[in-house]
Amino acid sequence: MDTVWILGDQLRRDTGALAGKRPGEVRVLMVESDGKIGSGRWHRQRLHFVLASMRRFAEELKAEGFAVDYRHASSMRAGFMAHKAEFKPAQITAMSPMSFDGLAMLQSLNVNVIANDQFLCSAETFAEWAGDRSNLKMEDFYRWQRQRLNILMDGKKPAGGTWNYDAENREPPPKDGRSWPTPIVDPLDATDARVIADIARRAPEAFGSSFDGLWATTRAGALARLQQFVDEVLPLFGPHEDAVLSSEWKLAHSALSPYLNIGLLHPSEVVEAAHGAFNEGRVPIASAEGFIRQLIGWREYVWGLYWLWMPEYRELNALDAQSPLPASFTGGETQMACVSHTVQAIDERAWVHHIERLMILGNLSLTSGVRPGEVVDWMWKSFIDGAEWVMLPNVIGMALYADGGRMSTKPYASGGAYINKMSDHCGDCRYDPKKRIGEHACPYTTLYWDFLARNEPELRSNHRLGNQLGSMRKLKDLDAVRERAVEVRARLADGSL
Numbered sequence: 001m002d003t004v005w006i007l008g009d010q011l012r013r014d015t016g017a018l019a020g021k022r023p024g025e026v027r028v029l030m031v032e033s034d035g036k037i038g039s040g041r042w043h044r045q046r047l048h049f050v051l052a053s054m055r056r057f058a059e060e061l062k063a064e065g066f067a068v069d070y071r072h073a074s075s076m077r078a079g080f081m082a083h084k085a086e087f088k089p090a091q092i093t094a095m096s097p098m099s100f101d102g103l104a105m106l107q108s109l110n111v112n113v114i115a116n117d118q119f120l121c122s123a124e125t126f127a128e129w130a131g132d133r134s135n136l137k138m139e140d141f142y143r144w145q146r147q148r149l150n151i152l153m154d155g156k157k158p159a160g161g162t163w164n165y166d167a168e169n170r171e172p173p174p175k176d177g178r179s180w181p182t183p184i185v186d187p188l189d190a191t192d193a194r195v196i197a198d199i200a201r202r203a204p205e206a207f208g209s210s211f212d213g214l215w216a217t218t219r220a221g222a223l224a225r226l227q228q229f230v231d232e233v234l235p236l237f238g239p240h241e242d243a244v245l246s247s248e249w250k251l252a253h254s255a256l257s258p259y260l261n262i263g264l265l266h267p268s269e270v271v272e273a274a275h276g277a278f279n280e281g282r283v284p285i286a287s288a289e290g291f292i293r294q295l296i297g298w299r300e301y302v303w304g305l306y307w308l309w310m311p312e313y314r315e316l317n318a319l320d321a322q323s324p325l326p327a328s329f330t331g332g333e334t335q336m337a338c339v340s341h342t343v344q345a346i347d348e349r350a351w352v353h354h355i356e357r358l359m360i361l362g363n364l365s366l367t368s369g370v371r372p373g374e375v376v377d378w379m380w381k382s383f384i385d386g387a388e389w390v391m392l393p394n395v396i397g398m399a400l401y402a403d404g405g406r407m408s409t410k411p412y413a414s415g416g417a418y419i420n421k422m423s424d425h426c427g428d429c430r431y432d433p434k435k436r437i438g439e440h441a442c443p444y445t446t447l448y449w450d451f452l453a454r455n456e457p458e459l460r461s462n463h464r465l466g467n468q469l470g471s472m473r474k475l476k477d478l479d480a481v482r483e484r485a486v487e488v489r490a491r492l493a494d495g496s497l
Contacts, residue, residue, distance in 0.1 A: 016095030023065030126304025332495030362399025
């Protein structure tokens with residue numbers, strides 16, 4: 001009997017190597033790797049989400065009648081070899097993994113690899129779109145996707161007459177005391193108890209709060225969260241999608257990315273649900289377009305770039321950033337209110353939304369010059385939706401400008417003024433976003449001007465930074481700012497800021 005090898009981020013019955021197969025036709029192999037689980041400081045909920053989802057999917061396949069060889073092994077390779085030795089399958093087939101190294105491993109084992117169908121635009125199709133373009137703008141790709149997939153289109157024109165409603169979706173945190181929909185939380189069961197015990201034994205360096213049922217580990221649970229999002233949350237999504245509110249962790253974000261990233265949901269059904277709600281008049285176009293852009297635009301764009309530019313891409317460090325990860329990211333104390341709140345939220349839920357990732361965590365890492373590889377590894381292991389293909393382009397290209405502008409046309413650097421506008425953190429913080437120097441100067445403000453000065457040779461040719469660099473050169477206290485920045489960067493590293 002042939003074998004179908006299902007990896008931990010391919011947990012879907014009707015896609016990949018399992019599509020169209022029936023019990024008795026193939027045996028299913030799934031492997032839990034002790035080496036991977038024990039390889040560093042993973043968030044407990046991240047590990048739990050993947051392990052519980054894998055085990056539940058295996059049980060579903062068994063209930064359907066499939067022969068499932070679910071193995072615990074020292075490595076994926078070891079699990080494969082043990083399976084092959086025991087069952088001697090004529091052929092082992094797997095869907096192409098969602099990582100460059102994973103694909104290389106399968107190829108080295110002579111596994112029959114078929115195309116990955118967990119995206120709406122394959123890596124090959126993206127490469128064809130990229131062709132010999134000198135500039136791979138996400139907005140161009142997104143519009144091409146809209147037309148190709150016929151999503152939010154009115155004939156050949158965009159629905160509503162506008163391609164992008166981003167300008168309408170940048171409102172600061174609401175001050176009307178509104179209540180946001182309560183997230184679904186599933187009760188824990190015997191499977192969860194076993195996974196919690198296994199993590200305690202197999203992942204000694206794991207951090208963060210233990211799993212509490214917030215994240216679904218079945219397709220049924222993921223579908224329930226999709227339905228709640230479309231019915232209750234999506235109508236509110238657009239205006240405040242860039243806002244940060246200390247009293248509300250999710251606001252109107254979907255938090256569906258974990259399920260998309262391991263196969264419990266497929267992007268086609270998520271887009272169809274959102275598009276259908278818009279067509280029925282239940283969702284305003286700014287919210288529908290903003291959400292769908294994240295799915296068929298940004299998510300698929302990042303996937304395409306990952307495969308287009310790997311493996312060299314993960315080694316890029318265009319600004320020669322050499323500082324260590326801030327101590328506050330891994331448990332150290334900090335008096336920066338926005339950082340403290342964000343890191344605490346990661347500890348509690350293994351998730352924060354995109355603005356907290358980009359403009360709080362990424363911005364601080366960029367302006368303080370943190371080594372890109374350290375940020376990638378930390379985010380990959382800390383977030384419930386972490387994956388190399390997600391984190392590499394988002395960190396190397398978007399957050400840290402470590403690719404020198406291949407992905408983003410300018411660095412996403414800002415001082416404390418942006419955080420003060422888009423969040424409610426600054427009012428109670430000891431640091432003043434308006435101050436550049438002094439003990440109470442906001443580290444973001446100090447580091448912003450120092451970042452421009454420190455990297456002026458690499459940035460001066462960027463036409464989008466002309467005004468900022470001009471303003472930096474006019475600062476009468478620039479020397480004092482840069483002296484303060486040296487202290488700030490040192491205190492970020494040792495956890496005394």
